[in-house]
Amino acid sequence: MLTLHGFAASNYYNIVKYALLYKELPFQENLIFAGSDELLRVSPVGKVPAITTDEGVTLSESSVICDFIEETYPAIPLYPESATERAAVRQIMKISELYFELPSRRLIPYVFSGTNAPDAVKEEVRQVLTRGITALNRLCQFSPWIAGEQFTMADIYVHYVNTIVNAFAATQLDWDVLAEIPGMKEWNDKMSQSDIAQKVEADRLANMPKFMQHVKAQIQAAQSK
Template identity: 80%
Template structure:
């Protein structure tokens, strides 16, 4: 059985968890926070998520793990069979990561601390998000799924990217980024109503107090140095 290492407050962890649940792959969870010595044993740079297979094979990085799961458990595919269509799915995922998730992530420390990011940081984030919005308006289909008629890995990936975007952009930029992409909010609502997404959201909410305690402990330790 696969062991999924990480914590439910992590959107990257939840991308892998959703993939496993969607494909009905048996797995168990190991609650562990980023940067710990225990995590370094299964993840080379101590990042969440990581997995350990029944054979003892360790693997990290969410997109790499998802590709491994797709190839190992192909019966419920999350990529099209056509090469061009597969590339289109991966293009959406990469744009979402580079131009929505990563710039929004720059605002997380300020969200957690309840402070406002410097105007220079806000402007830099806004510029990158604007590029992402323009790109996604070109490549997303929402017919009904994000890349076409079938649910793909791009749907799972984007759904959990949006968790970070909504939390950070709204709080720090007073900006409803998803509303800038016609069809995105309606699609996101559909995604959130699935049994899998609702289970993952419940687990995320339950994990948040422990995660925030961990964050506060890290901040206190850093300030004490």
Template identity: 75%
Template sequence: MITLHGFAASNYYNLVKHVLLYKDLPFKENLLYASSEALLAISPAGKVPVITTDEGLELSESSVICDFIEDTYPATPLYPENAGERAVVRQIMKMAELYFELPSRRLIPYAFSGTAVPESIATEVRQVLSRGITALSRLSKFSPWVAGEELTMADIYLYYVNTIVSAFGSSQLNWDVLAEVPGMKEWNNAMSQSAIAQKVEADRQANIPEFMQKVAAQIKAANAG
């Protein structure tokens, strides 16, 4: 059985969790926070999520984990059979990560500390997000799913990337980024209505208070230093 290590406030943890639930795979969860000693023992960079298997395999990085799950448990596939179509799905995932999630993540420290985002940072983030908007507008079909008629890994990946874009990119920049991509907000809402997404979200909400306590303690320690 797979053990999923991390915490439910993490969008990448929830991405992997959604994949496991979608494939109806048995797994257990182990609560670990970023950079903890227990996490560092199994994650080279001290990041979540991490999975371990009964065979002792330890894997980090969400895209690597998702590909491992797909290769190991091909039933209920999340990638098309055609190699070109699979590449398109992965291209969407990479664009979402590089030009939506990562720039929005730069705003998290300012949101948590309650400080204003420096204009130089805001400008850089807007520029990268604009590239993401252009790329995803060209690549996404939303007919009804991101890559076409079938739900793929790109849907799950983009949905959890968008939680960061909405929570930090949009709020800190006063910019409804998702609305800039035709069809994305409607698709995002449809994704949020699934039973799996709602379960993952309920678990996320339950973890938020403890996670925020951890964040507050880290900020206090940093200011004290």
């Protein structure tokens, strides 16, 4: 049986978890936080998520894991048949990660510490997000799914990227980023209403106390040095 390593407060963990649930694959979860020796044994750089395959091979990086899942268990596909259309799906995923998720992550320490990010940081993040908005406006179709008529990995990926944008960029910048892309908020709401998304969210909320305890312990350890 597949083992998913990580924690439910992680959006990347939830991308993989959603894909596994969507494909109706049996798997078990191993709660493990970043920075631990246990995680380094299954993830070369200690990042969440990681999986252990049925053969005992460990893999990390969410996009790599998602590709492995798709190629190994193709019965319920999450990518189109056409190579060009598959590339278009991956293009949306990559742009959302580079120009939506990663810049928003720069604001996480300020949100967790209850402080405002410096204006220079906010402006830099805003500039990168603006590039992402321009690109996603050109690429997203919402007809009804993000890449067209077929539900794909891009729907899962962008939905969980948006959780980071909403939680950190929107609050620090006082900016409804998703509203800048016509159709994005409505699509995102529809995604959040699926049975799988609601299960993933319930598990995330249940995991949050342990995650916040872990974060506080890390902050205290850093301050004591």
